[in-house]
Amino acid sequence: MNDLPRRSEAKADRWQRVGALFDRALAAPAPERVAVVRASSEPRDVQDEVLALLESHEDSHGFLEPPALLENGSEIGAYRIERIAGRGGMGVVYLAHDTRLHRAVALKALPPHLFRDDRMRARLRQEARAAAALSHPAIATVFALEEIGDQIFIASEYLEGRTLREELAVGPLAQSRALEIARAIAAALQAAHDRGIVHRDLKPENIILTANGVKVLDFGLAQFDVAAQDLASATRLTDPGVIAGTPPYMAPEQLLGKPTSAQTDQFGFGVVLYEMLTGKHPFGSGALPTTIARVLSDDPDRANLPDALWAVIERTIQKQPEDRFNATKDLVAALSGTLPDGHSLPDTHAVPDTHSPPGKHGAPGPLLHWWSTHQLIVALCYWFMVWPAWQVHKWTGRYGVLTFLATLAIVIVGGNVRLHLWFTARTYPAELGPQLANISRIVRAADIAFSLIMIGIGLVIADAHTGWASLFVSFGLGAALAFLVIEPTTARAAFGAHSRSKT
């Protein structure tokens, strides 16, 4: 009855001896291990098992393995490791001492398996050279790419400070502070983009707030993060030591594996700016797949952001890269147009819109133009129907005059409001936002009433006056089509994905 526990005890005991001999063998240099095992006093079967384990040990390098770390105080090349400064998706960062130049450096150990082939190594060298050539107060200086044995390190300026992530953990930043940081980041991006270097992984973890100002880390490195190239890796977390859980700062094109560009960094920038101002990620705090889905298809909530700032953010987080700022300098210019207290300089909506709609209706000029034209056309259609409505009022029975008066009222309200919007869009585009917020409900109600009453009149007189009836029904359907389909489209063209006319 007690056989079973006794047997497992015996097994555990035997395993202990296997383990002890295994350890002893491993302590010996590799060529002598077999001899060590065979020379032991253990029974043959234990010896055999240890030899088998030693063999699979040879083969298990990296198996089930989280990171291999360098010990504190160990030396690698000319660097002495002081301590681990952080762990990230692209490897481990050590604080190290450069024994040649006697300075502190951040030594980033890159995952060697990503750079096994020569082509990747060559690209990395090239990228490191380019990054080392970047000299900007808001970019962490890269000193060297070090290839020591199997390992690859990037040595860069060691920065004493807090990451923006840590700063955000406390809550949103004051607007003036957020803008100061945003301008520094934008300037860093512009400097890099001018040299053709795209960051691709802009996020609060890569932005360090030091006593000497804002510093952006790791330009150009993200492209080597093979895992980051696919959607799955958006769920990979960056720095478990500090605050893990990087919600995606990737632009839709990155998530979809399409080519990246300077516009890709604008997206990350917009997300970071939004987060600094509101304390929230614009695409939500749900599970990462949800957030990813939102990045791909949803428009964030405007929160209480002032017009000028919202205009910049909205532009940078457009789904299509070509809808973002044409060049990073335009982003920098747009940011300098936002005063620290959040009031805008006039006309921030018309931020240097050099790219305009390529091929869209083939017309140059701001996209707002299409939206305002829509307003004008609808207003004219409204007024145009007044005369036919008067013509048919005698055929619509007892309520003919009432129907006409109702039509007239809707036309006056809807038509005038539209004309007002058209005028505002043409003359004071900056005021359009608040105006729209107030009256978009009225516009929507007038549209619905107008299309219903037109269709109603048409149906009532259909038998006796088919010609007139078809005019009314067509206008009714036309109006419905305009507010259901055309207006959202033109509104999106004018204001970006976030259509302000939605109620």
Add this chain to the structure above:
Amino acid sequence: MASPAELMPQVYGELRRLAANYLRHERPGQTLQATALVHEAFLRLSKEKNQPWKNRTHFLAIAALSMRQILVQRARARHAEKRGGENAERITLDGFAHGAAAGHGVDGGADAHAVDVLELDAALEKLAALDPQQARIVELRYFGGLTVEEAADALEISPATVKRHWTLARAFLKKELRAE
């Protein structure tokens, strides 16, 4: 401090929810990344008041246990689903291994070490019969993403002991998985 197993239900619930959420959106080529999930769960739960764990390491130790269960259940369900099918596909949770690899810069190609989670689970059971602590170390490191130092901290033993156990456990598991 309560043992990880006692505290597990709370963490397990959250991890399961997260995992289910991921898997619902799963598509070909997209994979579950256990360590990422564990850290995300930590992020979420650490915001709550009255946390039962004392620190991050403690949490990760609990989560490692939960993650193992979730992955094994999922792999079983998948196996059951595919059983009998001619193309009965083996669940090498490659993405899982790959996720851990890419996320931590492992020296060793992810592909060379793709792990079938059910085989690993069975081998871990065998190991646990020989030495429960060694099995637990593998669980902490592989399913929880803990470093040697963190695992040592969680188990309240020395890092040198963890390292020794880890080396032996890994050789054992590699041998077991190859044998199958």
